[in-house]
Amino acid sequence: MMIKCDEHGFSNGLLVSPDIKEQIQNSMHYTNIITIDYEYKGDVVDSFYLSECFAQKYGFFCNKILTLPDDYPEWVSKLAPLCEKCFQKFTNFR
Ligand SMILES: [Zn+2]
Secondary structure (H helix, E strand, O other): OOOEEOOOOOEEEEEEEEEHHHHHHHHOOOOOEEEEEEOOOOOOEEEEEEEEHHHHHOOOOOEEEEEEEOOOHHHHHEEEEEEEEHHHHHHOOO
């Protein structure tokens, strides 16, 4: 997914929970991210980055690797796209 970032121009976009996006857009660092990976035949095909608060609401208390479902669960539709470079700048992800 390509998105247009005010700082980085066209960049790869990641899906994050809306509270993470809001913090990062206010140039606040964010830690304690819970990553939910979906795998298909042993390969991770999609990754979503959630705040602890958002993740716990949907029953995730730590990083998870799940089997790719036919349809994504409802919480995926609540995620917001965020520039990957901004994400890397304000989180401990590399
Ligand atoms: Zn950016």
